[in-house]
Amino acid sequence: MKKDVTLTVKSKFVNKYKSGYPLISKEAIINWNEVTEEGTIIQLVDEKNKFIAKGYFGKQNKGYGWVLSRNENEQIDQRFFVNKLRDAINYREPFFNSPDTNAFRIVNGEGDGLGGLTIEYFDGYYLINWYSKGVYRFREYIINALKELVEYKAIYQKKRFDVSGKYIEEDDFVAGERGTFPIIVKENGVNFAIYLNEGAMVGVFLDQRDVRKRIRDAYAEGKNVLNTFSYTGAFSVFAAAGGAVKTTSVDLANRSLNKTLEQFSLNGIDADAQDIIVEDVFKYFKYAVKRQLTFDMVILDPPSFARSKKMVFSAEKDYKNLLKEAISITEDDGIIVASTNSSSFNMNKFKSFIDQAFRETGRKYQLVEEFPLPKDFKTIKEFPEGSYLKVVFIKRLP
Template identity: 70%
Template sequence: MADTVHLKIKPKFIKKYRSGFPLIVSEAISNLKDLKEEGTIVKLVDDNNRFIAKGYYGKQNKGYGWILSKQEHEKFDMHFFKNKITSAIYKRKNLFSDEDTMAFRVFNGEGDGVGGITIDYFNGYYLINWYSKGIYQFRNAIIEALKDAVDYTGIYQKKRFDAKGQYMEDDDFVTGERGEFPIIVKENGVNFAVYLNEGAMVGVFLDQREVRKTIRDKYANGTNMLNTFSYTGAFSVFAALGGATKTTSVDLANRSKPKTIEQFSLNGIDYEAQDIIVEDVFQYFKYAARKQLLFDLVVLDPPSFARSKKNVFSADKHYKDLLKEAIAITEDNGVIVASTNSSAFGMNKFKGFIQKAFQEAGFRYKIVEEFSLPEDFRTIKEYPEGNYLKVVFVKKIK
């Protein structure tokens, strides 16, 4: 690994970094060309070479690395990472003691002091996600720190990068016992099948835990529910268990149907009584409008960016129009669960999309609940972009 590189911070960014902003961004650095090898330790300094902060160089779509310490002589070794992990584990002690939930995040990147890495827990198994070649250079120290800090059945990893900046999806068993997949985990008493050996997406998005519980406990009973971009049908399972008369799950991926059938079956739900449709959601909206289908409860949780043969979707450009299509097939006094994981905009702008969509559709609305990330997805106030999840329960009023 290369020697430490001193990065000259432009004057207008110095206060921001001294105040705790954790992301190394290109526009803040005068000598970006000095960065050569990912994983290099970097010291941020001002024009007079006065120390500001210390971190590492690792390219993600977000930036060029992360600040790890305000201490100039801090060593990023196993003991450093063990302290971070141990602190993070302690903050999740309530979740570890919850017998009804055995899948959650135990380390959330910069929210727990080390940007570029997350660690999730699945009933005795830990999954490390590496988001840059830079943080991956510290893998031996971090894996040893995790092994030393927790009791584990097995550890897996996902390298969410390659030389072209694309995600690598591979098994990458690390240590302990290999899992017999699927691993069955509980979330608020509901069973999920999880596969740590099938690429980056393992079967459930953990950041929606509280939203799923709220749908089951407060909104599902007696409803005809539509779940769009349904993935493995997690929202549909919770709705069915909450008393929905019927659920319809729509996703373009062929694997979504057998995965959704599996999740229903694990929870004793007759999947044949539900509709599981493999189709482009954008086309399904047109079909539903033609057939005059109406739903009492609609979950609209698209990826922040998606491409199909006929459509390109970007949340910051197209969410409003997608929401209008959902409004058209929602019953009066029905509820739309509008959700996005895009970090490109905040909650206020998202609510602006909602307002414009209802206005253009000719309906009034009422926001009845809203959610951001759950407690295990820790964030810091100095980096609000890290709190990417925005979920708004909206009632359609005629």
């Protein structure tokens, strides 16, 4: 690694970084022009040249780098990453010992002191996600640390820092024996097909584990369930496993049809008894209203930002209207599972969207329960943006 670069923090941001805030932002630094190469170790100091923290320079959508240590003498070397990964793995020990779940996250970025990096575990396969060129500069350290600490079938990686925002297609295999895909993993006793060789999206979003289990165990039995933005149908599979009389999965992506059929098949669920529809969700809502279709449960888990040929969806601007569409086709005493992974607003703001949507439709509601990220998605209180997942179960009252 090249020589460290010292960056001076503006006085109004000093206390924020001293209190443990990990994301290095451009507006907080006086002399950004002194660092140009991603992966450079940077020392943060105040305007009196007093040490605050050290980290690395790496651009991603959240900011310009991450704090790694608050110890001036700590070296960012192989041993540093071994210690960080060991702590992260030890924290997830209960997951490794689970008899019915073998897919979970073992490093959750800044929650484990390693901003810009996540690592996930899929039944002996490890998947590293690099979110900037900066963190990718530590690739050898991190991969070697992982090899030192765990037994593995194979290690795969995803480079998520393409400037266009799209995933760079290339060979993702790193070490071990190449997998034969799909590999079949378990989540709370339900099977999922996982592809580590098909781009950034591997088959299931692990952060919704607790929500899926709750739907299966407490809500699905005897219900007619609509799953919107359904991706590979994970919510539908859990609803069907919980005794739903029927599930309807709607997603705009063509791949969603075969992916959802695959997940149903893996779990012995008759796909012919379910509906899988490839269509724009907003268009489907209009169709459902026209046909007077209603549901006992509507699941809303849109991306925080999405673009189709006819419209652009932003959770911050458009979630209220999405909820209004859902309310119109939810039965009295039915449940809407409202979910967002947007980090641009907090739970209170999200609940204000819910309240506005019900008021504007003239309907009453009850907040039943809510879910944050599961335990393996470790977060820190100093970085509330890291607790991005917000899920609320809402009952539409008569």
